[in-house]
Amino acid sequence: MNSFAFWCRPNEGGGKDRVDGQGIEAMVNINLWIADSLEHGKSSTTAFDFGLMLSPACSDGQDDGKAGDTAQGDEKSEDLKGDVSILDSIKGISLYCPFKIDKSCFSDLMPKLNKETLGAIFNDRCRVSEVDFTSRYVEVNLANDESRGPFLLLSCDVLKFEECDSGAATVINIDFPHIAREVGGESRRVYVRFRLYIDQNSGLAKRNDSRDRLFTSAFSREEAIDLRINDYRTLSDEMREKVDGVDPDAYPLKSVTVHTLLMARTSVAVESFEDLHEKRLLEGDSVWGGYLPEGLSASDVVAWHWKKKINRPGDGYKMYLKLSYSVCNWGTIALYLLFLTAFSVFTNVLATVLCDLTWLGAIGASGASLAACAVLLVVFGVFRVRKPHGRRFRP
Template sequence: MNTSSKNSLAVWIDGTQEYYTYSLDVNLKITGPTTERFIEIGLTVHEVEGAKKINLFCPFQIDSSCIENLGETLTKKPDTLGAMFNSTVSVSSDPTNASSEVTLNGTKKLHICTLGSDIFDVTPCENDSSLISINFDNCISKKTNNGSYYFRFRLNKLQGLHEEESGTPYWFAGKKEEYSYLDFRVNMPRSLPNSIAVKAFKDKLLRIHVFLLVDTSQKIVFGTKSPKDTRLLEKDDWKGYFPKKNKAFSFLHTEEDKAKIVAYHWKKEYSYENDANNDYDLFVKLITEKSNKKIILTAAIFTLIFGSASGVLGNYAFKALEDTTYPDALSKPNQVKKAENPAYDKKTQIKLSTQPNSKKTVVGP
C-alpha cells in the first residue's frame, strides 16, 4: 500500500441507522507490471434499511475509468460465483436489471448489483488519496431485508500497492531474488486521517476474507498472520472472469498452460464481545526467483576469462618454479649424467658396434 503512514483502506455506510454491519472480500494482485495489478473489493451490506451511500477511502489515487463493476459478470458466470462463495448457486434477475438475486446453498439470499461502472463517484482527497462512493438510490430499485446486498468491483492499474527490493544475484545459478512487501490495512485508526477514522469506526465489520494472488514463482517467506489455506487458482472456475489483457491470467484462456496463480487466503471474524475495533492488518514478505539472461551471460564470460587467466598464470608459475628450484637439473640433463657417472667422458661417447656375422666393423663417434 501507500508508503506513507496514512496507508489504510476504510469503509463506512451513510444512512439513518446508528450503525451498519458489513463483510469484506478482498483480492490483491500487487506484483508484476502496473497493468497487471489490482485490488478487488467484495462488499456485503447485511442491513440496507435507511442506507444511502457506501464509502471506500483509498490511500492512493484512482481514476473512475480504472474502476470496473463485476456484478453483471458474476451473475453470468455461476461457476465463478459458486467458487467465490464456495456454495451452490442459483441466479434470478431483477426486472429492473439493477440487481440479481442469488440463492446460496438453497437458502441464503444475496442481491448482487449488476449496473455499470457509472455508479461510482470518485473524489480526490489530500495526500494523494481518493474517496469512492456508491449511492444506494442509483443502484438498488427496491430495498428489502430479505437477504443482503453485494457489491463487487475491481480497481485496476494501481501503483504504490507494495514495496520492492532487489536481492543479491546468484551468478552461477543464472538467477536473482527480488523481495516484495505488502502492508495491507483496513479501518486502522493510526493509519487514517482522523476525520476518516471517526466515520469508519461507527460501523461493524463482521468478517473479512483476504486473498493474495501471486505467481507460482513467488512464495511467502514471512507473514504476521498464517494463511487459512492456499490453493492454485482453478482454471475452469475462473476462466473469463479475469480479462485476457491481464497477462498474469493469460493461462486461463489456453488449453495447454497449467495453473500459474497461487491464492493465499486469510480470514478473520469479529464478535464485538472481544473485538473493540473493526480494523484489520496484514504484513507479508514475498520472494521471487527470476532467471536472467544477462546474469547467465555475465557468469559465462567471467568463467571463460577466469579459466583463461588461470591457465596463463599457471604456466608462468611453473616456469618460475622450474628456473629457481632446479635450474641445472631441468635445463641441462647431460650434465647431470656426467656428474652422476665420473667415468662418463668423451671416450664413452664412442659407440662400438660389432656383429659376429657382420662383414664390417663400424667405429664412429
C-alpha cells in the same frame, strides 16, 4: 503503507436506526493479484479486488459462519429480525485509498461474475436470476445460506472520485442503483465487487531484489505487502470519524469480517504471522477465465486465504505478507551471450594477425588462436593487478 478505509453512506432522512435497531454487518472480500509473482516480473501492477457484503446483523449478534471466497461454515445462522433491507437505509459506500487513483484504474466486476464464478467465490452452489446487465443488479441465492435469503449483486457504475489530503489520496463514492430499491423483493443483503489497478508507487507492495542480480542468470525477489483497512493508526481524524460512524454522513457498522486472498504461483513462498484459513489451487480458466485480470491465467495459481472478524470496526484490520520467488534475469543472459560473441570474434581476428607474422607462421592457426587467448589473459591480468599504495616491490 497508510490504511484503506470504507464506510456506508445513509439515505437522506434514513436515520441510523432504520435497520430495525439491529445494526449492519459487513463482510469484506479482498483478492490480491500480485502480477510480478504471477508473471515473473513482466509487470509492476497489482490488481486489488474489493468485495463488500452488507447485511442486517443477526439476532444473536454472532457471526453467521458464512464467508465469501472460502468454505462455508457448518453451523446455521440465526434468522434476522423483521423483514428489513439494507437498501432502506444505505445510499452507497465510500472507499478511501491512501494514494492517488482515477477512474481509468477502476473496473466494475459485476459483468464478469457469472454463475460459475460466483459459486467459486462463495464456495457454494448458487442460483442466479436471469442476467440483464441493463437492470444493474442480479439476485443470487446460495444453497447453504437460504436462511438469510437471497442477496443483490449490484453494479458500481454510479461513482465519483474525490481528491483528499491535498491530492495525495482519493475517496471513491459508489451509489447503489435506484432500480434495485424499487424491485429488490425479498433481498435484504447487497453485494458489490470492483477492481483497482494499483502501481508499485502506491506503497501497497514493496519489492527488493538480491544484490547479485546483475551477475546471475536468475535472482531471488522479495515483496512485502502491508495491507491495512480502517486502521486508526494511519487515518486522519476525519476518516476515523467516518469509520466509527460518528460523522453524520456515515452509517456505523456493528462488525466486520475480512477475507484476504493472495493469488500466487505454486513456486512462490509466502510468509505471514496470521493463521492461514485455507490454501487451495485455483479452479481452471473455465471458471475464472473471464474474471481474471488481463493477461493472467488461472493455471498453476494458489489461493492463500486468511479470515478475521473484527467486532469493533474502528480497531481496523492489518495484514503483513512477505513473498519470495525466483526471477529469470534475461538481461544478464543477453549480456553474457553478447560478451562471448564479441570475445570469440576478437580472438579470431587476433589469431589471423598473429598467423600473418613470419616468425609465428609455423605454429598454424590453432596455435595462433591459443596465443591470442594467452595475450588476452595476460592483458586482463595486468589490469587486474593493483599496486599497493605507499609500498614498493623490491627484487
